[in-house]
Amino acid sequence: MKNLLNNLNDLDRRSFLQNIAKGLFAVNIVPGMASAEEQILKAGGGNAKSAIIIRVLGGMSHVDSFDIKEANKDAMKAAEPIKSSADGIRVGKFFPKMAGHMDKFAQINSMFNTQGAHNPAQYLMSTGYEPRGTVMHPDLGGWINRLATRTSGDIPSYVKIGENKGQGCGFFGSKYAALPVASATQGLQNIKRPRRVTKQHFDERLSLMDQVNHIYEKKVQTASTKAFNLIYQDAVKLMQSKDLDVFDISKEGKATKELYGESGFGQGCLLARRLVEQGVRCIEVTHGGWDFHYGIYEDIVEIAPALDQGVAALMADLSAKGLLDSTLVAVVTEFGRSPELNNRAGRNHHPVAYTCMLAGGGVKGGQKYGKTDAMGKKVIENKVKVPDFNATIAYAMGLPLDHVEMSPEGRPFKIADKGKPITSIF
Numbered sequence: 001m002k003n004l005l006n007n008l009n010d011l012d013r014r015s016f017l018q019n020i021a022k023g024l025f026a027v028n029i030v031p032g033m034a035s036a037e038e039q040i041l042k043a044g045g046g047n048a049k050s051a052i053i054i055r056v057l058g059g060m061s062h063v064d065s066f067d068i069k070e071a072n073k074d075a076m077k078a079a080e081p082i083k084s085s086a087d088g089i090r091v092g093k094f095f096p097k098m099a100g101h102m103d104k105f106a107q108i109n110s111m112f113n114t115q116g117a118h119n120p121a122q123y124l125m126s127t128g129y130e131p132r133g134t135v136m137h138p139d140l141g142g143w144i145n146r147l148a149t150r151t152s153g154d155i156p157s158y159v160k161i162g163e164n165k166g167q168g169c170g171f172f173g174s175k176y177a178a179l180p181v182a183s184a185t186q187g188l189q190n191i192k193r194p195r196r197v198t199k200q201h202f203d204e205r206l207s208l209m210d211q212v213n214h215i216y217e218k219k220v221q222t223a224s225t226k227a228f229n230l231i232y233q234d235a236v237k238l239m240q241s242k243d244l245d246v247f248d249i250s251k252e253g254k255a256t257k258e259l260y261g262e263s264g265f266g267q268g269c270l271l272a273r274r275l276v277e278q279g280v281r282c283i284e285v286t287h288g289g290w291d292f293h294y295g296i297y298e299d300i301v302e303i304a305p306a307l308d309q310g311v312a313a314l315m316a317d318l319s320a321k322g323l324l325d326s327t328l329v330a331v332v333t334e335f336g337r338s339p340e341l342n343n344r345a346g347r348n349h350h351p352v353a354y355t356c357m358l359a360g361g362g363v364k365g366g367q368k369y370g371k372t373d374a375m376g377k378k379v380i381e382n383k384v385k386v387p388d389f390n391a392t393i394a395y396a397m398g399l400p401l402d403h404v405e406m407s408p409e410g411r412p413f414k415i416a417d418k419g420k421p422i423t424s425i426f
Contacts, residue, residue, distance in 0.1 A: 048328040048361030048396040049151070050276045051144065052283050054269075054311060057122065057163070058290030061337035061347050062355040063376040064092045064300065067109045071374040074341050078297045086366035094304035097312035103366040104315055104324065105331075105359045106425045110370020110379040113335045113351035113386055118291070121334035121351060127170070128390040128416040135407055138170035140390050141282040143415040145176040147399045151279035154241035155179075156234075159275055161268040162286040171407045178284065183264060184271040187247040191239055206236070246278045247271065260313040263306035269314040276318070276327050281397075285310075292337065293346040315359065328361030328396045332389070339376040353379050356389060361396040362426045369425055387419025395421035 063075040068090045070076065079092035084102035091099045115121035120131045127137040138146070145158040160178040169177035181188055193202055238244070245251070249270050260266040268285040275283050287307050292299050311331060318324040336354025337347030353372045359365060371381035391401055394415045401421070404412045 047325055048398070049326045050279070050281055050283070051328045051330065051361070051393055051397060052269075052272045052276065052285065052314070053141070053393075054307075054329070054331045055122075055125075055284055055286045056290055056307065056331065056333040057286055057288040058118070058292075058333075059121075059335045059337055059349055060290050060333040060354070061292065061296065061300075062109070062350075062353070062372075063337070063339050064296070065095060066091055066107050066355045066357065067336075067372060067376050068092070069339070069372075069374060069376045072339055072376060075339070075376075089366065089368065094300055095308045097308045098315075101312055101315040101359070104319070105357045105365055106363050107368045108356045108358065108370055108384050108389065108422070108425075109368055109372060110382050110384050111336075111354045111356050111386075111389065112379055112383050113354070116335065116349050116351045118334060118349075121349075124386050125332055125334050125389075128387045128419060129413075135409070135411065136168070136170040137413065138172040138176065139168060139178075140393065140415075141178055141284060142169045142172050142176045143394070144282040144397065144399065145178075146172055146405075147394075147403065147415065148281045148397060151281065152243075152275075153278065154234075154238050154243040155246060155275070155278055155280055156238075157281040159280055159282075160284045160286075161271055162265065163288050172405075178282075181247065181271070184249060184267040185264065187249070188244065191244065193239065243278065246274050249274065256317070259317065261306060261309040263310065265306045266310035266313065269310040270317075273314060273317050273321075273323070276323055277321075290333065293342070293348060294344045296337070296341075296346045298345075318360065324360040326361070328363070328393060329359045330393055331357040336376075350377075353377060358392065358396075358425065363396065364425060367425065369422060384422065385419065387417040388422060389419070391416035391419030392421040392425070395423065396426070 061075075063069050063072050064079040068075075068079070068081045079094065081090040082093050082096060082099055084091050084099040086102040086105075089102050089107070091102065113121050113124060114130060115124050123129075123131045126139040128140065129137040141158040141160070145156070148157065150157050156179040158176070158178040159181060161181045161184055169175070179188070193199070197205075249257070249267060252270060252274075256270065257267075260270040265285065265287045272283040272285050287310070289303050314329065315324070318327055318329070333354065333356065335349055335351035338350045342348055353376060369382060370379060370384055372378060373380050394401055399415060401415060404414060406412055
């Protein structure tokens with residue numbers, strides 16, 4: 001065994017150890033090797049103890065949802081804006097349930113993204129940094145995981161629910177990556193010991209893995225090898241933890257389930273609320289399919305109801321349980337859609353003006369921040385760049401915006417690059 005390990009290069013060793021671990025446990029909850037130094041920094045002040053980030057993937061049309069424009073006749077006719085619970089704020093008719101909670105939201109109508117394609121725009125929204133070939137930046141949840149103290153027991157501080165989009169832990173290493181939950185209704189998968197593996201055999205495999213790791217660590221003493229062992233120790237601990245019950249949404253009452261709806265997204269929002277109660281610091285829930293280049297008004301009526309019901313139920317539930325003041329809810333999309341319809345009755349990508357929203361965590365609801373022109377084509381007041389938006393989330397959670405982390409190459413990075421939080425909305 002020793003000779004075998006000695007003959008492997010670094011990449012082969014990594015793959016070898018990961019494959020052994022998968023065989024040992026029959027689990028796959030660790031996205032990759034860890035490389036960050038072991039460190040947990042205390043969070044500062046701020047109202048928000050947790051953040052729920054709703055990622056609307058594909059680019060939501062701002063002029064058909066939360067940036068209503070009288071001059072935009074096509075949008076006004078098709079979206080038929082309706083009144084909301086906030087004075088002077090109307091929303092597209094596709095969001096009647098969310099309209100009832102606009103008094104809790106701050107609409108950031110002046111978002112600006114420098115990336116016009118989905119993947120780089122989502123990368124920027126997720127990390128606060130433009131894509132660079134020389135470095136993989138940690139996503140916002142990874143920063144929260146690293147900078148905020150853990151309060152969730154055996155459950156990791158960062159959980160992603162639904163389609164596993166986002167950039168991951170970057171140069172922080174897997175210690176700070178999200179725990180992925182593909183389906184809220186199915187819960188956390190591959191977390192129990194297979195029936196065919198007895199406890200005795202399981203313990204023997206753990207012992208074998210320890211021996212393999214010990215041989216490797218004697219030759220290569222790095223933060224990665226140490227973190228690798230810590231991750232698997234956490235995995236074994238989680239497998240045996242009573243905290244796993246938080247992922248069982250079947251324990252919720254019938255009325256609560258109906259409030260959120262039957263969609264996977266709605267059930268993901270329900271799980272997010274349960275994770276907030278568990279003390280999880282950051283939860284992401286994704287809702288995809290908003291890339292409407294063709295027939296936007298044929299498709300939006302099919303896809304909007306799940307988002308509308310899920311977010312509205314989350315807001316109502318957090319409010320009823322007294323959790324909204326300590327939970328920041330962010331509804332984000334990578335860019336907007338062109339204010340003018342194209343020749344296919346759809347809308348094209350439009351990164352230079354769009355809307356995201358924030359609620360809870362000390363945010364004053366029922367307000368608009370920033371402004372676009374009469375058609376919703378460009379920002380004319382209080383432009384908010386993506387790093388500013390991410391800095392606002394960090395600010396709400398009391399995280400140190402001036403804290404510097406060094407990449408393995410020795411380059412300095414901050415949680416939201418050079419972003420400045422929008423303090424006036426609090």
